[in-house]
Amino acid sequence: MAPGAAKAGSHPQPSGLSFAAASYKTLRGAETLTLALKATECLDGRGAFLHWWDPAARRLRMVAASGLAAESAETWADxxxxxxxxxxxxxxxxxxxWVAGDSLGMGxxxxxxxxLLGAAGPVGVLSVITAGPDEPEEAQRSFLRSVAGWATARLEDLPSTPPVRRSVAGSERTVRMGKLTSALAEAVTSREVVQAVAAHVLPPFGADGLIVWVFESGRQHVVDSAGYTQEFLSLLDGLAVTDYPVAADVFGTCAPRFIESAAEYCRRYPTLKPIPAASQKNAWAFLPMIASGNxxxxCLVSFTRQRSFTDEERTLLTALSGLVGQSLARARLYDVEHARAQELQRGLLPRTLPRLPAACAAARYLPAGRGEQVGGDWYDVIPLSADRVAMVIGDVMGHGTPEAATMGQLRTAVRTLADLDIPPAExxxxxxxxxxxxxxxxxxxxLYAVFDPITRICSFSLAGxxxxxxxxxDGTVHRPDLTADPPLGAAEPPFETHQMLLPEESLLVLYTDGLVESATRFIDQGLARLQQVLAQHAVPTFTASDEDDDVRRLDDLCDTVVSALLPDHGRTNDDAALLIAHTRAIHAGDVASWILPEDPRAAKQAREHVRNQLAAWELDELAITTELLASELVGNVIRHAKGPIRLRLLRSRSLTCEVYDGSLSTPRIRHAAHTDEGGRGLQLVAALSKRWGARYHHDGKCIWTEQDIPHRTA
Structure with missing residues (x-):
């Protein structure tokens, strides 16, 4: 029995190829083997067969079959x-x-x-029994068409000779080519396409060099390569196609060029005589990559030693270049969309994080390794009054451009609401x-958190x-055991407010679930791993010599955490965000506070406290302006609000003056007429300060102003 057939009840052997005894024409053994097995491997098939059209009888006659049991082949033999x-x-x-269903009972x-399209119409059919759940992808269909076209050219020239029956075992080259089709089907980016070609084309042909160019605007650009130095690639990258004659030949004729020695290269292209020596190659296959007829x-496949190319090798390399062209065209579309997605993501996330007196931070955003490379995770660090810092991290459920757009809306909304200085829960x-x-x-x-460097309290609320x-x-890692409120869009306010008293220095680590949870790891396992990595690598961050060193160490820690928790990020299905903030408390000597009486004497006392404190801080040049600001704010409380009244000064990168009262009324700048005796207080405050505002507490409000501290040279 021929190897292409199988005993009843046994599994067919896809590596064998049998020729039917009643064949209409004889097929060439090795080439037909490549044809049948390539089609089978390309489409993850259970078997392949080829029919030849008998126009006189108006019947399709099976002339070759691969991987089919005898009874299955017999069903469609005629x-x-x-x-x-x-x-x-x-x-x-x-x-x-493509016809769905198990027509031959093979599962x-x-x-x-x-x-098989001949000059006068179809002359036969190449078919593959598919095993996958879905219809073959376009790249696989394109390859099948390429094989069918090649087979047509071979078969139409064959004489009508008596049929033979024989079988040939599949070669290693055939198996590798089948693996190439699978690798190209999985390749997403242009670089992955080239890597697939390098891994699956070079070894079976004994090649050791590969360059893939694309033609754009009359120039050739290197996509990627293997076996060449960067110095050599720079000679050919960006050249006009007309300046590289071999490329002009391939581009103009859409036909391959096979050169078997350096002497032949120099004879064909005398203007390129330095190329063989510079490349250290002695045989070349220049293959056009065709997509949509263009x-x-x-694709250049090259060899260190000179060699000849058989007809089978030339045919196979040409057919493969067509498959590579289809895959590269698809990958380049992905590359363009990927670049747009990354640009969109960069535009929606902060380009840099602010370096604040109370916190420096570093962050990472990693889009899902598979998919649109854009998602809804975001983070931000927002400076608030009195050196307080707001930190936020969030995750819009889903992936893709709509989710990224929603993320951009939420980030903008958070920054707007943060400027109102409202509590996290609100x-x-x-x-x-x-x-x-x-x-x-x-x-x-x-998660929205506010850190107050004076009290060292971090207040935050959680929405899912x-x-x-x-x-x-000291490296101790603490994770509060809290239950989050439902996610935004499903929650029913109010949200709960949580508070933590942080040490003088600490690292506050915020993250999304994509960092700690995956299809292969439960969230508890991911959290345990995160705590372990932080305990092992976070301590050096506390020994930074200056602000720049602090940020560098935070960046390094972010990289360490991401590498440890997402070692194979390219295969993840969820995006992830990480924000690490190094928080610091304000020194007690940089804060001064006083309780003031609830009568007109308060303004005078406020001016005296300001004058004395700024003298102690050696900020006398700010005394007159700050006295006036404090006097106006305290006077407004006496006239329009109620006590208790408290004055507080904060020395940092700027000088902050705050006046607290027991009223929840909102201060408004009035437009006083020329004859009005009052109504200009807040106009004066706005004119004298760099910025000013109000924030509210459960028992009153605080009006604050900020002034720049003059820079002193050493």
């Missing part, structure tokens, strides 16, 4: 043009067809069939209303988000 099966449909329609998903680039309540208004199926998780992790200077 088909009339009236049968409704995949080969006959392809013959009638003259183009590729297959369907049959893909491509007609040459989009050129901010999330307003953000929840925004998410609910966007659409019924929009949801997002969020994991709580922060705190790292102490």
């Amino acid at each position: 088909l009339s043009d009236e049968q409704d099966v995949a080969p006959v449909r392809a013959m009638r329609r003259g183009h590729y067809v 297959a998903a369907g049959t893909a069939a491509v007609p 040459a989009i680039g050129m 901010l999330l309540s307003r953000l929840n209303d925004l998410v609910s208004d966007l659409s019924e199926d929009s949801y997002a998780t969020c 988000h994991p709580p922060p992790v705190v790292v102490h200077p």
